[in-house]
Amino acid sequence: MNEQEKEKRFIANVKKALDLGEENLDAGTQSKLTRIRHQALDAGEHKEPSIRRWFMLPVAGVATACAIILGVAIYLKPPGGLPPNLEDLDLLAAEENLEFYDGLEFYAWLAEAEIDVG
Amino acid sequence: MRMERRTMDDFLASVERRAFRMAEFATRNPDEALDIVQDAMIRWVSNYAGRPETEWQPLFIRILQNRIRDWHRRKNVRDRWDGMRTLWRGAGGEEGEDPIQTLADPKGKHPGEQATLTDSTKALDAALTTLPWRQQQAFLLRAWEEMSVADTARAMQCSQGSVKTHYSRAVHSLRRLLEDHWP
Missing domain, CATH: 1.10.1740 (Rna Polymerase Sigma Factor; Chain: A)
Structure with missing residues (x-):
């Protein structure tokens, strides 16, 4: 018998022994395996959607909404000028303008008073 | 579905x-x-x-x-x-001591629990546990599950060359360890 055949026979014997070990698994272990199998099936059936999936849903929604708003803003942009919302941002960014808007009521009253006096 | x-x-x-x-x-x-x-x-x-x-x-x-x-x-x-x-x-x-070798055998089964197992099966179990785990798993997948080299490599997420090496070393070690049972 050559080396290859010897190895083949060895592997066949090993396989037989491994099968025997598998078949003769003790009752306690077999019972535990049955239990964990049922637990695994229960866990799979009652699987909650993963946290990541729940977390990704609003993130994806916000991202989509942002993309739509940006698209609409670009579409409505007047030729040669900034989109209205960007101009508003420019106004809001200037501190002195904000003070002006804060005192708008006063200026309105002043204008009316001047008319009455005049 | x-x-x-x-x-x-x-x-x-x-x-x-x-x-x-x-x-x-x-x-x-x-x-x-x-x-x-x-x-x-x-x-x-x-x-x-x-x-x-x-x-x-x-x-x-x-x-x-x-x-x-x-x-x-x-x-x-x-x-x-x-x-x-x-x-x-x-x-x-001890330097270089293999922690696996120092583990107590947890298979403390009741006497007679494995009475039906042959000496060869027990010797094989003991021999398999002495192998490095990659050699052991490559051997089990190839010899027991009869998986191809390519499928074994996919399952173990390693190269086909590694599978061949692990398997060959495992067979060599096991034959040496079990020569009294299966010459």
């Missing part, structure tokens, strides 16, 4: 014993092996049971191998940490 529970149950029942034995050889601990098998089952049911039935077995084996590999990684970290702690405490410890 979710498969019927009965079909999945039948499949898992058909692979659970072998999966347990593979994990037990790898961990040398029946409780750890049960944990690995349960984890593999849960992952399989949750993520892959909807796949075609022809893919079930290779997918389950691959998940099982991943769990075994993760277990060894965690164990390596634990062992390194324990080694550092031992050094820190100055308790000493």
Whole structure:
């Protein structure tokens, strides 16, 4: 018998022994395996959607909404000028303008008073 | 579409014993092996049971191998940490000592529990547990599961060359260790 055949026979014997070990698994272990199998099936059936999936849903929604708003803003942009919302941002960014808007009521009253006096 | 529970149950029942034995050889601990098998089952049911039935077995084996590999990684970290702690405490410890070799045999089964097993089977169990786990798993997948080199490489997530090397070394070691039983 050559080396290859010897190895083949060895592997066949090993396989037989491994099968025997598998078949003769003790009752306690077999019972535990049955239990964990049922637990695994229960866990799979009652699987909650993963946290990541729940977390990704609003993130994806916000991202989509942002993309739509940006698209609409670009579409409505007047030729040669900034989109209205960007101009508003420019106004809001200037501190002195904000003070002006804060005192708008006063200026309105002043204008009316001047008319009455005049 | 979710498969019927009965079909999945039948499949898992058909692979659970072998999966347990593979994990037990790898961990040398029946409780750890049960944990690995349960984890593999849960992952399989949750993520892959909807796949075609022809893919079930290779997918389950691959998940099982991943769990075994993760277990060894965690164990390596634990062992390194324990080694550092031992050094820190100055308790000493033999250099180069294999922690696996120092583990108590957890297969403390009742007398007569394995009476039906032959001496050769017991000798094989003992010999398999002395192999490095990659050699051991490559051997089990190739010789026991009769998987091809390519499928084994996929399951173990390594190259086909590594599988051939692991398998060849495993066969060489096992033949030497078991020559009294199977010359």
